[in-house]
Amino acid sequence: MADFTDLTNKVNVVLDAIEGHIASKPRLIVAITGAPASGKSTLSEELLRRLKIKKIDAQIVPMDGFHLDNRILDEMNMRPRKGAPETFDVHGFLHLIRTIREGRPAYYPVFDRPRDIAIAGAGLVSPECQVIIVEGNYLMFDEDPWRELAPMWDLTIRWDVPLPELRARLIQRWLSLNHSRTNAVRRAEGNDIPNAERVLAHALPCDITLPAIGAL
Numbered sequence: 001m002a003d004f005t006d007l008t009n010k011v012n013v014v015l016d017a018i019e020g021h022i023a024s025k026p027r028l029i030v031a032i033t034g035a036p037a038s039g040k041s042t043l044s045e046e047l048l049r050r051l052k053i054k055k056i057d058a059q060i061v062p063m064d065g066f067h068l069d070n071r072i073l074d075e076m077n078m079r080p081r082k083g084a085p086e087t088f089d090v091h092g093f094l095h096l097i098r099t100i101r102e103g104r105p106a107y108y109p110v111f112d113r114p115r116d117i118a119i120a121g122a123g124l125v126s127p128e129c130q131v132i133i134v135e136g137n138y139l140m141f142d143e144d145p146w147r148e149l150a151p152m153w154d155l156t157i158r159w160d161v162p163l164p165e166l167r168a169r170l171i172q173r174w175l176s177l178n179h180s181r182t183n184a185v186r187r188a189e190g191n192d193i194p195n196a197e198r199v200l201a202h203a204l205p206c207d208i209t210l211p212a213i214g215a216l
């Protein structure tokens with residue numbers, strides 16, 4: 001299929017960059033960023049698969065595990081804005097990335113999307129891991145304190161998708177979780193799309209920018 005071929009070509013671009021860096025660094029922290037539903041997870045998973053074929057020890061660390069718990073968001077009156085920058089434990093995330101950079105064992109939470117909860121200590125980055133692929137919306141985000149992350153990455157990749165396509169994907173994401181179309185549109189337009197607009201408006205430049213699937 002054309003989409004798969006296009007994805008493969010984009011993965012090849014990132015893979016070449018990683019292999020170029022690995023030649024001079026024993027460990028590489030790669031940031032894959034973009035708006036919600038831009039395809040970060042798809043890119044990360046295919047990249048991980050290809051690295052493992054090459055016998056390179058690699059791991060994905062999603063930022064989503066640092067969602068604040070719903071009970072805390074309720075106390076903050078922020079549950080309807082879940083996914084906005086203010087609804088993450090950014091300082092905990094910064095601590096995790098610093099720990100990974102120091103080469104120490106790093107435990108991290110993993111987000112269970114169907115249950116809408118983060119599971120503490122569900123992931124581990126070992127000191128032996130060569131390539132850590134970190135994926136999230138706000139990895140190259142030009143607002144405090146998120147911008148403190150920018151110097152911590154060895155390689156940065158942005159997946160660039162136009163807003164109309166993001167809107168369709170965000171609605172489909174809620175539909176796939178068995179929401180009605182009315183509710184899916186309401187959730188996307190009330191929260192996800194404003195978050196996507198904010199990511200696009202406050203994006204720091206990345207080493208590599210990949211256009212949407214099918215784009216030139």
